[in-house]
Amino acid sequence: MSTITISNLRKLYGGVPAVDGFSLEIPESTVFGLLGPNGAGKTTTFKCMLDLARPSGGEIRYDGKPLVPETFERIAYVPERSVLYDWMTVNEHVEMTRRAFASFDPARAVELLGQFNVDPRKRARALSKGMRTAVMIAIAFARNATLLILDEPTSGLDPVNQRHVLSLMINEAAKGNSVIFSSHQIGQVERAAERIAVMDRGRLVLEGLVDDLKADRKIVEGIFPDVTFTLDGIANDARVARADRTERIVRLLVTAGADEIAARLSGAGAVGVRVLDLNLEDIFLYAVAPATATTDVVVKES
Amino acid sequence: MNYVEWLRVRNLLRLVAIILAILLVLAVVLRISVSRYMSPDVWVHQAMMHPGVKVTHVTLPDGTKRTIMDDPSQSTHAMIDDRGYGGSHIVITEPSSRAHKENSNVNVGSIHVIESQNGAMTTTVVDTNGAVPMIYYMLLADIVALIVATILAAPLAREIDGHLEITLTKPISRVRFALGIIGADVAGIIAASILTVLAFYICQLLFESPRLDFSGINARAIAMGLACPLAWYAMLCAATTWLHRSYGAVLGFAWPVAILVGVLSIISTNNVVALFVHDVAWTLSRLDPLSYVSFAEPDGHGLLTYSGSNFALRLSIQLFLFVAYGALAIWKWQRVEA
Numbered sequence: 001m002s003t004i005t006i007s008n009l010r011k012l013y014g015g016v017p018a019v020d021g022f023s024l025e026i027p028e029s030t031v032f033g034l035l036g037p038n039g040a041g042k043t044t045t046f047k048c049m050l051d052l053a054r055p056s057g058g059e060i061r062y063d064g065k066p067l068v069p070e071t072f073e074r075i076a077y078v079p080e081r082s083v084l085y086d087w088m089t090v091n092e093h094v095e096m097t098r099r100a101f102a103s104f105d106p107a108r109a110v111e112l113l114g115q116f117n118v119d120p121r122k123r124a125r126a127l128s129k130g131m132r133t134a135v136m137i138a139i140a141f142a143r144n145a146t147l148l149i150l151d152e153p154t155s156g157l158d159p160v161n162q163r164h165v166l167s168l169m170i171n172e173a174a175k176g177n178s179v180i181f182s183s184h185q186i187g188q189v190e191r192a193a194e195r196i197a198v199m200d201r202g203r204l205v206l207e208g209l210v211d212d213l214k215a216d217r218k219i220v221e222g223i224f225p226d227v228t229f230t231l232d233g234i235a236n237d238a239r240v241a242r243a244d245r246t247e248r249i250v251r252l253l254v255t256a257g258a259d260e261i262a263a264r265l266s267g268a269g270a271v272g273v274r275v276l277d278l279n280l281e282d283i284f285l286y287a288v289a290p291a292t293a294t295t296d297v298v299v300k301e302s
Numbered sequence: 303m304n305y306v307e308w309l310r311v312r313n314l315l316r317l318v319a320i321i322l323a324i325l326l327v328l329a330v331v332l333r334i335s336v337s338r339y340m341s342p343d344v345w346v347h348q349a350m351m352h353p354g355v356k357v358t359h360v361t362l363p364d365g366t367k368r369t370i371m372d373d374p375s376q377s378t379h380a381m382i383d384d385r386g387y388g389g390s391h392i393v394i395t396e397p398s399s400r401a402h403k404e405n406s407n408v409n410v411g412s413i414h415v416i417e418s419q420n421g422a423m424t425t426t427v428v429d430t431n432g433a434v435p436m437i438y439y440m441l442l443a444d445i446v447a448l449i450v451a452t453i454l455a456a457p458l459a460r461e462i463d464g465h466l467e468i469t470l471t472k473p474i475s476r477v478r479f480a481l482g483i484i485g486a487d488v489a490g491i492i493a494a495s496i497l498t499v500l501a502f503y504i505c506q507l508l509f510e511s512p513r514l515d516f517s518g519i520n521a522r523a524i525a526m527g528l529a530c531p532l533a534w535y536a537m538l539c540a541a542t543t544w545l546h547r548s549y550g551a552v553l554g555f556a557w558p559v560a561i562l563v564g565v566l567s568i569i570s571t572n573n574v575v576a577l578f579v580h581d582v583a584w585t586l587s588r589l590d591p592l593s594y595v596s597f598a599e600p601d602g603h604g605l606l607t608y609s610g611s612n613f614a615l616r617l618s619i620q621l622f623l624f625v626a627y628g629a630l631a632i633w634k635w636q637r638v639e640a
Contacts, residue, residue: 052470052640072473079467085306092309099305100472 003027003063004049004147004178010057011044011202018044020202022058026180026195031173033193033210034182037288041202042182043080046151050077062147073101076145080152080182082132086125090118090135097139109142112168116161130156141168148172150181154188166192190280198287206287210280217241217278217286218258222270224248232268234261242286253278253286303489304482307457311490314453318446318494322501329505340509342382342390346371349380376400377423387511389431398424411438412510433515434506440520440527442502443495447531450494452553454487455538458635459549466640480632484539491531522613526595529620533591536627543631546638563587591623 004026011019019041026032036042047053049060051067062071084093090113098106113120116134124132133156140148150169154162162185169179169192183189189196190210198206206213227247234252235243239261242253250270254261258275265273278286338344346369350357358370367384376396383391389412398419408415414432418425458480461469469479506512516524538556542549566583569576587593594616 047640050467050471052466054639069473069475072471075471077467077471083465083467085465087313088306088309096305096468100474 004180005061005064006045006049006058007060008058009045009048009055009060011041011048011053012056017056017202019048019055022199022202022204024197024204024207026178028178029173029176030178030195031169031193032178032180033189033196034180034199035186035189035196035284036182036199039201040199040288042199043151044202045199046077046079046149046180046182049149050075073103074146076140076143076148078133078136078140078148078150078153080155082124082129082136084124084127084132084135087123089123090120090127093124093135093139094120097143101143103144104139105142105144108144109138112138112141115164128156130158130161133157134161137165137168141172146177148177148179148181150179152183153181154183154185162188186281186284196280198284200288206283213283214278214280216255217283218254219276219278219282220252220254220258220262220265221274221276222250222252222262222265222268223272224250224270229269232264234264234268237261237264303486304479307483307486310457310460311454311486311493314450315490315493315497318450318497322497326501326504329508333508342369342384342392346382349373352376385431389429389510392426392428392430394426394428395423396426398422409435412506412512431510431513433513435515435523436520437523439499439502439514440495440523443498444527444531446498447491447495447527448534451487451491451531451535452538452556454490455535455556456542456546456549456553457483457487457539458631458638459542459546462543462546462638463549466638470640476636477632480635484536484628484631487535487539488532491535492528495528495531522617525617526613526620529617529624530591530595533594533620533623533627536624536631537589537591540627540630540634543634560590560592563590564593567593589623591620594619594623 004024006022006024006026009019009022010017022041022045034042034045044053048055049067050072060067065071088096094106094109094113097104097109110120113135116131116138118127118131118134118138124135127135133153137150137153140150148169153169154165157165166188169181172179173194179192181189181193193210195209196207196213197204225248229248229250231243231250234240237254239254239256240252241255244251244253250265252261252265262273262275346357349355349371352373352375354373354375356372356374360368360370362368362383365385367386369380369382369384371380371382372378378394378396378400380395381393385391398421406415406417409432412430412432412434414429416427461483470476472479474482503512503514538553541552541556545552563583563586566579567587569580571577571580596613596616
């Protein structure tokens with residue numbers, strides 16, 4: 001499995017777009033994090049990618065080809081909620097997967113279940129939420145799939161098992177396989193993903209390599225002597241993605257040239273100027289909820 | 303064959319087997335309880351208590367124990383051939399005034415009774431080890447198969463209810479998946495029928511050496527007995543797939559609705575409103591496979607025959623309904639989304 005190309009994907013539910021013109025190319029052999037607030041359309045995108053939901057528009061191609069049933073031999077999927085059969089034992093789930101997928105390695109599944117401390121003789125209904133997730137993870141990673149799509153794979157897991165799942169994901173990428181996952185735990189995404197995309201209200205709002213995004217984006221913060229100051233057009237600079245103003249303080253999200261912008265801010269009368277690095281959480285919040293990021297209203301200069 | 307569905311079927315068949323095993327145990331208890339009454343000796347002994355009754359015992363070369371009773375005071379003559387496990391052949395000659403008034407020919411299971419009047423005397427021949435028409439077995443098997451079919455009849459709805467992420471991400475087409483799941487259920491329904499026939503055959507073995515009659519109407523009974531539960535299953539399968547959010551209600555109300563529609567479709571009245579209700583019910587009943595089942599009745603010679611005409615058409619309709627409802631279920635299944 002190599003490249004996945006999503007072109008202008010649209011999915012409407014009752015006329016309301018859950019995914020709206022979403023385009024993305026996911027390269028091979030990568031751990032790809034899909035971020036977004038609740039309702040952003042991440043799960044719907046995954047469902048469309050797997051033909052679990054029929055797109056209202058656009059197309060998805062795997063290595064340039066549309067999805068066919070045989071493609072699933074190479075794709076493993078872990079949904080965000082438990083889809084295990086309550087009345088079946090874990091062993092029976094393993095057997096079910098063995099019968100369905102030629103490349104499935106039952107011994108590996110049992111080994112992974114052991115690492116998650118799951119008793120394979122138990123029925124799914126007897127397992128906790130985290131254990132159910134662990135079962136789905138163990139089975140997915142024993143599939144020998146070349147593409148793993150994981151929708152909030154660490155949900156309900158304890159910190160030890162969360163770390164274990166991240167290691168498994170990184171190992172898969174090291175083996176040349178691709179992992180696409182979503183998570184609200186941005187710290188985990190930062191730790192595991194090489195590349196991310198951020199969705200908001202069904203649209204792609206940010207995409208790129210994590211290191212590039214972090215290197216390029218800085219916060220330039222200026223403190224002015226009083227509240228009646230002007231930015232002299234700095235906020236309209238193409239490199240300034242957002243300008244947030246709180247009384248005497250202005251915070252500029254810049255995508256390049258942070259030092260130059262800082263100098264311009266000093267020239268505009270700022271008595272104190274500093275350049276701050278962004279972590280992935282800051283980048284995410286600036287992408288989807290700037291008001292939350294600054295706890296104030298965005299005032300893009302006109 | 304779909305593994306998950308086969309597990310469901312296996313669990314249900316296990317339950318059916320347990321229930322049938324309990325019935326078998328009850329049959330064993332009954333057999334032990336009635337063992338002393340199963341030999342003609344009991345009532346021969348009672349007859350000997352009447353004054354003037356002459357009883358003769360003979361053992362025939364084949365081992366049959368023949369008992370001949372003469373009661374001159376009642377003008378009654380009886381000959382009983384007791385073949386033990388092989389059943390009995392009884393011939394009773396008595397005055398017509400005490401016997402049944404008309405010629406009759408009755409078959410009930412393995413017991414065949416022929417009564418013929420000859421002037422003032424009537425001869426009654428009772429054979430207790432006749433061939434058992436398969437239709438009796440199929441009637442019991444059908445009841446079990448219909449119950450099993452009803453329980454199994456929401457396979458696709460159960461997958462839609464929270465498991466699509468597993469079922470639709472397997473490397474097989476949706477149609478193939480649906481056929482596999484329906485195939486497992488069909489096998490389960492047929493297996494339940496076979497289990498029931500086997501259980502009741504064993505029950506009969508406890509009492510006599512059974513011979514099964516597969517001729518004539520019985521072959522038809524087997525065909526109809528298999529086709530009807532399958533068509534019923536397919537109808538419910540389509541209904542539960544289309545109404546997958548409330549498939550439990552569909553299964554729960556299936557029998558009451560089928561019975562109500564069936565009853566309303568056969569009422570005959572001159573009342574306009576009732577007639578309209580009847581017409582609506584009759585039309586609806588055409589969609590119900592149960593309405594195409596023919597009931598067997600004994601003819602003048604004591605042989606069972608179908609009361610409904612055109613068996614081939616009825617069977618064809620059952621098979622058509624199975625295919626049509628199955629196709630409807632699959633058509634809907636192809637369009638479901640997680």
